[in-house]
Amino acid sequence: MSVANDTKMNGARADAKLVVDQLGKRYGSVTALEPTTISVPQGELLTLLGPSGSGKTTLLQLICGLTPASSGRVIIDGRDQSATPVYKRDIGLVFQHYALFPHLTVYENVAFPLKMRGQPAAEIVRRVGEALDMVHLGHLAERFPRELSGGQQQRVALARCFVYQPSVILMDEPLGALDKKLREHMQIEIKRLHRESGATIVYVTHDQEEALALSDRICLMNHAKVEQVGTPREIYESPKTAFAADFIGISNILRGKFLNGARTTLNTAFGNFTVPAGSACAGESAALVVRPEHMRLGVRGDNAIKGVVTEIVYAGSETRIIARLNEEAQLTLRLPQGEAPPRLGQQIDVSWERDLAVLVP
Amino acid sequence: MTTTLDTMPVSRMRSRALHPYWLAAPGIVFLAIFFVYPVLKLMGLSVVGADNSFSLAAFSRIGHTDVYLRVLAVTFRISLDTAIYSLLLGYPLAYWLAGRPDRQRGKLLIFVTVPFWTSYLVKTFAWMIILGHTGVINTVGTQLGLFGQPLEILHNRTGVMIGMVHAMVPLAVMTMLPVMTSIDRRLVSAAQTLGATPVRAFWLVYFKLSLPGVTAAGLLIFISSLGFFIVPAFLGGRQDTMLAQLIITQVQEMLNWSFAGALSVLMVGTALVACLVYDKFFGLSTISGGTVRENKSWLRQVGLAILGGVAAAVDMIAKPFGRLLGGRHILSIVSWTIIAFLVLPTLLVIPLGFTSSSFLEFPPPGYSWQWFSTYFNSPVWISATVRSFGVAAATAVLATCVGGLAALALAYGRGRWSGPIFAFFLAPMIVPRIVIAVGMFYLFANLGLVASNIGLVIGHTVLAIPFTMVTVAATLKTYDTRLDQAAATLGANRLRTLFGVTMPLIKGGLVAALLIAFITSFDELTIAIFVSGGITTTLPKQMWDDMILQLNPTLAAVSVTVFVVVTSLLIIAERFRRSSSQNL
Numbered sequence: 001m002s003v004a005n006d007t008k009m010n011g012a013r014a015d016a017k018l019v020v021d022q023l024g025k026r027y028g029s030v031t032a033l034e035p036t037t038i039s040v041p042q043g044e045l046l047t048l049l050g051p052s053g054s055g056k057t058t059l060l061q062l063i064c065g066l067t068p069a070s071s072g073r074v075i076i077d078g079r080d081q082s083a084t085p086v087y088k089r090d091i092g093l094v095f096q097h098y099a100l101f102p103h104l105t106v107y108e109n110v111a112f113p114l115k116m117r118g119q120p121a122a123e124i125v126r127r128v129g130e131a132l133d134m135v136h137l138g139h140l141a142e143r144f145p146r147e148l149s150g151g152q153q154q155r156v157a158l159a160r161c162f163v164y165q166p167s168v169i170l171m172d173e174p175l176g177a178l179d180k181k182l183r184e185h186m187q188i189e190i191k192r193l194h195r196e197s198g199a200t201i202v203y204v205t206h207d208q209e210e211a212l213a214l215s216d217r218i219c220l221m222n223h224a225k226v227e228q229v230g231t232p233r234e235i236y237e238s239p240k241t242a243f244a245a246d247f248i249g250i251s252n253i254l255r256g257k258f259l260n261g262a263r264t265t266l267n268t269a270f271g272n273f274t275v276p277a278g279s280a281c282a283g284e285s286a287a288l289v290v291r292p293e294h295m296r297l298g299v300r301g302d303n304a305i306k307g308v309v310t311e312i313v314y315a316g317s318e319t320r321i322i323a324r325l326n327e328e329a330q331l332t333l334r335l336p337q338g339e340a341p342p343r344l345g346q347q348i349d350v351s352w353e354r355d356l357a358v359l360v361p
Numbered sequence: 362m363t364t365t366l367d368t369m370p371v372s373r374m375r376s377r378a379l380h381p382y383w384l385a386a387p388g389i390v391f392l393a394i395f396f397v398y399p400v401l402k403l404m405g406l407s408v409v410g411a412d413n414s415f416s417l418a419a420f421s422r423i424g425h426t427d428v429y430l431r432v433l434a435v436t437f438r439i440s441l442d443t444a445i446y447s448l449l450l451g452y453p454l455a456y457w458l459a460g461r462p463d464r465q466r467g468k469l470l471i472f473v474t475v476p477f478w479t480s481y482l483v484k485t486f487a488w489m490i491i492l493g494h495t496g497v498i499n500t501v502g503t504q505l506g507l508f509g510q511p512l513e514i515l516h517n518r519t520g521v522m523i524g525m526v527h528a529m530v531p532l533a534v535m536t537m538l539p540v541m542t543s544i545d546r547r548l549v550s551a552a553q554t555l556g557a558t559p560v561r562a563f564w565l566v567y568f569k570l571s572l573p574g575v576t577a578a579g580l581l582i583f584i585s586s587l588g589f590f591i592v593p594a595f596l597g598g599r600q601d602t603m604l605a606q607l608i609i610t611q612v613q614e615m616l617n618w619s620f621a622g623a624l625s626v627l628m629v630g631t632a633l634v635a636c637l638v639y640d641k642f643f644g645l646s647t648i649s650g651g652t653v654r655e656n657k658s659w660l661r662q663v664g665l666a667i668l669g670g671v672a673a674a675v676d677m678i679a680k681p682f683g684r685l686l687g688g689r690h691i692l693s694i695v696s697w698t699i700i701a702f703l704v705l706p707t708l709l710v711i712p713l714g715f716t717s718s719s720f721l722e723f724p725p726p727g728y729s730w731q732w733f734s735t736y737f738n739s740p741v742w743i744s745a746t747v748r749s750f751g752v753a754a755a756t757a758v759l760a761t762c763v764g765g766l767a768a769l770a771l772a773y774g775r776g777r778w779s780g781p782i783f784a785f786f787l788a789p790m791i792v793p794r795i796v797i798a799v800g801m802f803y804l805f806a807n808l809g810l811v812a813s814n815i816g817l818v819i820g821h822t823v824l825a826i827p828f829t830m831v832t833v834a835a836t837l838k839t840y841d842t843r844l845d846q847a848a849a850t851l852g853a854n855r856l857r858t859l860f861g862v863t864m865p866l867i868k869g870g871l872v873a874a875l876l877i878a879f880i881t882s883f884d885e886l887t888i889a890i891f892v893s894g895g896i897t898t899t900l901p902k903q904m905w906d907d908m909i910l911q912l913n914p915t916l917a918a919v920s921v922t923v924f925v926v927v928t929s930l931l932i933i934a935e936r937f938r939r940s941s942s943q944n945l
Contacts, residue, residue: 066550086553087562099551103569116556160555 023072034225050221092166100145131163295333301351381774399800407622419623440586451533457696459541477531520596540574564672588793714921732918749900756882764829790827802891821882836870876934
């Protein structure tokens with residue numbers, strides 16, 4: 001993994017397994033995906049994260065070739081595959097609804113890609129056996145897909161994809177149809193498969209928790225373009241936009257205008273706040289992002305704000321307090337264990353250290 | 362105290378409440394008397410000799426007469442060929458329709474349903490005008506110099522096959538389409554991402570999954586074709602006589618019941634064998650939309666191997682033409698051509714109804730209303746038309762009541778008898794009409810119902826019941842039965858729920874059923890040939906008699922009228938059916 005120097009990545013890199021170069025899609029006057037450039041190194045699990053309509057599924061469809069691109073190139077292993085038809089692209093796609101062939105058994109489903117590639121019979125038997133063992137389904141080989149549970153079906157779909165060791169594996173919200181418990185279990189399963197196989201995976205999801213749990217890097221998308229690319233930690237701790245801050249985890253976002261030319265103080269509807277040292281932001285207005293765990297009760301930090309407690313949510317390991325700032329705005333803060341919560345309706349002061357906030361445009 | 366008083370009547374009512382299956386009882390009794398009994402009776406007559414004793418003379422006569430054996434062979438051959446050609450034409454059209462967006466498909470479907478419901482007489486009449494020695498094709502062809510001599514395409518096997526396939530392609534499409542629309546097309550994409558070429562992905566996945574529809578359509582077409590007589594009578598030559606024509610002659614001219622019974626046994630027997638073979642290979646339940654059970658037998662392995670071979674072979678052949686065949690436009694063009702083949706012949710009759718000539722020449726030299734005025738001033742035609750309307754209206758009401766109740770019975774009484782009851786109500790659609798008609802003729806002759814309107818209504822109701830049952834059942838399928846439970850919790854009893862909640866919501870389906878039953882009766886010829894006669898003739902029967910005598914422009918005017926009536930009713934029925942399913 002080459003996470004450290006990924007932040008300055010632009011265009012193609014020599015060790016990249018998959019490079020998407022200025023890839024875009026338009027339907028008439030509607031832009032489904034702005035020209036996008038991403039590079040995925042060998043063995044990385046990259047998630048495409050974003051709300052519905054953000055272009056993440058379009059990007060996936062363009063990479064595998066099911067949808068023809070309007071512009072740009074797809075490069076796999078250094079070779080331009082833009083004109084290669086789907087079935088020759090050497091890409092594996094795991095569908096949201098599994099897309100298992102209902103008329104074929106589990107075994108035949110997994111053997112399908114090997115047969116299409118004209119593998120010898122003995123080789124097919126061996127590799128299908130290995131793939132089914134890898135997902136712990138060897139004992140169900142003769143069943144038909146409809147005889148399996150949702151989780152089992154998804155594992156067959158994974159086996160069918162891993163069995164022919166494609167250069168790149170694409171997954172389109174593969175856990176979207178499963179319930180929460182099973183989803184978390186399958187996330188661990190996918191992490192294990194990824195580690196054991198060393199496969200390069202591009203994974204589409206709209207679930208930020210899933211993205212945080214799985215990814216080596218996250219590619220955050222919004223309005224048909226890439227918002228930010230980085231490790232989960234980078235995106236959580238240093239969001240580059242208010243959207244990134246809002247989409248990943250809970251954020252308190254305070255919008256305002258700079259008070260002076262030095263751009264060290266932001267004037268908002270709730271007061272003037274100093275911005276973190278060394279942060280720069282062009283333009284007249286900006287927003288401060290403060291995570292709930294950085295907010296504290298009482299006047300203890302550089303910046304303070306007043307609110308009225310409207311909700312106290314006990315969530316086991318933590319207690320969240322929601323306080324109303326004015327008619328429209330509220331903030332969330334996380335109370336560490338052991339600290340006594342305020343009463344409902346109580347007037348409270350909330351404060352934070354200047355440098356724990358993040359300034360975004 | 363109060364609680365016991367309150368619960369008592371409820372529990373008693375429960376135990377006394379009739380099982381929903383009782384709703385099917387009127388239909389079962391009706392069909393038992395007027396369908397099962399006459400058909401079995403007719404088949405029983407086949408083994409009754411001249412002196413009322415058991416005799417296999419009729420069968421041995423068939424077995425020892427070359428002419429009859431030839432007719433059997435011809436019937437089998439024509440039916441098989443019709444099934445094959447109809448599937449070949451129907452498949453691309455159904456595939457294309459299945460790929461259209463839902464709304465668009467609903468609109469395009471009219472090009473299939475209108476030819477499906479257009480009277481066989483009208484369709485056959487159209488082909489006679491088109492294929493004849495001085496018909497449309499030959500006139501246009503020789504004028505353009507495409508061929509020097511007129512083509513011989515009428516009164517021979519070519520003519521029969523054109524007419525039969527034209528009549529059966531709509532059935533093929535309508536049977537295959539539901540199966541195809543239920544196929545998840547993403548599976549084909551999935552196969553391609555796994556390395557299958559588009560051609561192999563189609564054969565190994567889409568075609569395989571559409572097979573239940575294909576085979577079911579093939580079976581239905583084969584069975585329906587066995588009983589055809591209109592098309593071979595008018596479009597075929599002496600060599601193309603089919604079994605049903607033979608039965609008609611035996612009954613009408615010879616009054617040889619035993620022989621007609623034996624021929625019917627052969628026809629029903631062939632249909633039954635076809636069903637059994639089908640069941641062995643594919644399972645009969647797939648016809649009524651049941652799920653396909655993949656078994657793990659050697660049969661499946663052989664099937665998959667054959668499919669793999671076909672896929673590989675087509676893939677190899679298609680490779681050089683890849684771009685050419687893969688194009689979506691090719692499919693559109695092919696589909697529209699097939700639609701033109703289905704629709705245009707009938708439309709051709711319309712200008713002929715308004716011709717100013719005394720002959721059926723195309724294009725008409727001029728236009729006039731004279732043939733409509735001949736039609737409307739002819740007491741024979743008018744009385745036949747009035748009778749057809751009356752009989753059709755009565756049939757519509759009777760068949761919708763009986764079939765609708767059966768559909769309700771199946772919707773509410775989901776038990777192990779549902780399958781057999783459903784099959785029983787569909788049976789009049791499967792048993793060749795000619796057999797039903799002859800059996801009914803025998804029964805009515807004994808009851809004195811021949812040449813009576815009541816006899817016609819009873820006969821047509823038997824034929825219409827499967828359609829009304831299926832139409833209402835389709836509406837009920839999308840009906841949320843929790844609404845009934847909601848009505849019950851709000852204090853409505855079963856009867857009030859039925860009339861206050863269920864009926865208003867499935868109204869569209871009921872109206873559609875009424876109209877479909879009306880069309881079935883209005884178009885019906887087979888039963889009319891036997892049961893109506895003399896002064897009580899119906900419109901199709903009058904057309905049949907006229908067509909046997911001589912083609913004339915009055916027939917074109919009548920055809921236009923029938924076509925317009927049926928098509929308008931069909932479009933209205935479709936409106937109601939759709940509005941009903943949108944409400945639910």
